Structures are given as C-alpha cells and as structure tokens.
Amino acid sequence: MRFSGLRVLKEGLTGNKGWAAHWRDATPKPEYDAVIIGGGGHGLSTAYYLARNHGMTNIAVLEKGYLGGGNVGRNTTIVRANYFLQGNSEFYSHSLNLWEGLEEDLNYNVMHSQRGLINLFHSDGQRDAFARRGNMMLNQGDDAILLDRDGVRKHLPYLDFEQTRFPIYGGLYHPRGGTARHDAVAWGYARGASDRGVDLIQNCEVTGIDIEGGVVKGVQTTRGPIRAKKVGIVVAGRSGQVAAMAGRRLPIESHVLQAFVTEGLKPVIDHVISFGMGHFYISQSDKGGLVFGGDLDFYASYAQRGNLPMKEHVMEAGMTLMPMIGKARVLRSWGGIMDMTPDGSPIIDRMEGVDGLFIDCGWNYGGFKAVPASGWCMAHLMATGQPHEVAAKFRMDRFRTGVGLMDEEGTGSQHNLH
C-alpha cells in the first residue's frame, strides 16, 4: 500500500475504508539470518536498512512490548546536527541528510519540520564557544548562523531580553534543525521493514542469549527459542540487562529524563529553542502543545517517572526565559529511561569476544535525531562486520584505553557528569 495525494483523496471520498494495516504482526520462525532485540526507533531503522541496503530480509525484530512503545514514543522530537567533536559531527550530519530524504524513502509522512533551532547564549564566554561550534558545523557541511541579540529578537520577540540575571546575548541558529513526529518515525520504519520481508514480532521478550564457543547461536524468548546467525542488541535504557544475558557489563548507567507538554495552544513558538543558562528546551507540536524538557533527574533509575525537584527546575527555567508560558497549563509529564555513557557519546560496536553479537546503545538523552544514521550504521556493521565510516569512532574499547573518548560537553568521562 503506497501513500499518495490521490490515494488520500480517494479514501477521503469513500469513507477511508481502504486502508490496511501498515505492517504484518508476525509470529516467530525457528531461525533467522539475524535478529534485532528491541523494536524502538533504532531497532526498526536497523532492520529497515539491513533489508534496504544489504538485502538481508530473513531477519526479525523482537520487541517485548509493542513497536515504538519506548523512548521513540516519548521524547521531545528534536532533530538537529549541531555537534562539535569529530566522530559525532559527521555522524549527526549523515543523520540529518537521511532525515531530509526520509519521507520520500519511506513513502511515509513523518512530519519532519525544519523550523530552525536556536541555542541561546548569555555571556561572552558562551558566545565564543558557540561561534566555535558554529564553525565546526560549517566545516562539516551543515548550516549555522551566529545571531546577535537583535538577530534573536527578530526571530523570538517574546523572550525576556531585559532580565538582569541571564541577559540574552545572542544565539546560534541552525536553520535545518527542527522536529519530527516521533511515533510516525517508528511506524514508517516498521512499515518499510515489514514490506521488505522483515518479521516484526511484538510481545516477545528476550530472556537469554545463546552463545557456544564464543559464537552467538540465537536467543531465548517468551515465545520460544529463536536461532540466529547474528544478533543485534538495540534496547536503549535496558542495555545493561540484555548485555548481562551475554555475561557482559557495559559502560552505561540508566537515568530518568523528564519531559512535559501543555494543553494545545494557537501557534506561539515557531522554532526549537534552548536556554543557555539552565537546562530547558522547547518547541510547539502541530497539535499546539508546548513540548519542553530539561535535565536528567541525576541518579540511576528505571522508574519511567520523575521527581518533583526537576519539574520545579524546568518550570523555573521556562519562566525565566519566556514568562508568557506561565499562562499555559501543563497537560502531562513523563519520564524515559536514558542509557547514559560516561562520555555522553554512543556505542555502535561488536561485542568483543562473541562472534555475531553486536550492540547499539549509549544514546544518552539524544537518541531521537540519531534514529536514521544509527540504523544505517548498525546495519552496515551487522551486514559487513566493519564499522561504517561515520560511526567509526563509536567504539566500546575507548572506555578501557581512554583513547577516543568523545566528551562533547568537556566535563569529563564520568557517570554522573552527563
């Protein structure tokens, strides 16, 4: 089933009775060439690109709940390529390029909206840092414009420029940054993978990983054993538990990140904005809700709900930046489990010592924008055995050797600092 303007018109005139399910709800076969553990954004995009780029169609995605029910369905939907360090910069640049062709490639409306992202700065030192970051983005081939205060005022007249505590000096404008409809990204990849023959298996929790003589043989699941020549672990916040099934410990601590959405409002915020003097970022969804978030709760947690002190902090930061949002009522808040690495950068690598076992994890609080390139590079690694060139620095052994740590924030490679 392909989507087109004509089809939408036809269905609209005939009661929308012709739409079919977007993907097959498959039952597990006894054996696959590869299985992906985790049916979230990264797992589904990995499966899609394994089929699309590498012709591997005898594969399955195993999801313990429902497809797209984890972090891909509960995030603040921001898409950007404004990274600074080599290793990250080329990867997120590749991801943004994929985003820009994604809807055509998937024949699916993921509502990718390049409305522009503005990171505000509030001191001379921050301006210097953002100028440097902007130059790195330009060198990577992406877009960045350094705005002074008047430049920001033209885009965002409603900010509190006059405050004495955190005066706004300017902002780094990334016009190709924006948002996308998070659920649709999962659904689009699921449909694309399923159409190419990938089995998407829901309510199928992996309970063990079978390894014989240092070679992966398959997985044990709540729906029976499944043999597989290759296994990819793509489970975000649950990476620690799944890696433990292979007897491995990871450089990962899982933390809760909260986000919030207000009641639907008329359009008031056209861009994605981040505050430079406290963790706060905001955009407005097409439904009209203001979607905003802040920092981690900053202690290990799997609770999928946050604590009140961080809620208070986020609300305070929002009111400091744009007092007008004080009139909006918060509709709901939620917490997702983030797979935090010590240096704040991800891992796409072989699991050392186990042939055929791969892992894609450590997306910290920035996994959504990475979904296309993460799947692209994980698929490349699983199919060819070699890391993709834009993900070549996402190696696990950097935590043992100390060589190649990518600490984007420059705060140190330590678990409680990112």
Add this chain to the structure above:
Amino acid sequence: MRLTCPQCGERDRREFYYVGDAVALERPAPDAGDEAWEAYVHLRDNPAGETRDLWYHEAGCGAWLVVTRNTVTHAVLDVVLASDVKGGGA
C-alpha cells in the same frame, strides 16, 4: 525522594549530590591494569532493582553515604555512613 542521613535525619533529595555506584569505594591499585580500572571507572551492573550507590550530603553534614535503594520503585532501603562501610578515612 527523601534520604535519611544517619547524622542529620530525613532530608530532601536536593540536599544530596549523587556520585554513582558504590563501586567508587573499591578503588583498584594504581598498577591493577586496564581492565580493573575500566571496571572501576566505567563499567556498571546498572540493575533494575536493588542498587547501592554513593551520595554526598552536600547541603548538610558533608558526610559520604552509601544508599541502598530500588531503581524501579525509588524505595530507599538503607543509608549508612560510607566511613562505616569503608572502615574510616573515606
């Protein structure tokens, strides 16, 4: 979440600074090798359930605390002075 400091009593979570897994108390010897140091600095069990971690009572008595708690329910099960765990000098 509230933590009960053995010296100050029950206090708001905001008085405390979270350091991380209590593995921080088991520093390897300087020449223990890459793997021991990776395990100490970076690798974590990261349990969904009971965990032991190290907190600092920053806005209180300044004590280092070992907190046993549940990462799924946020229930705090035990709080003891790190110096009692470590045997002084922590």
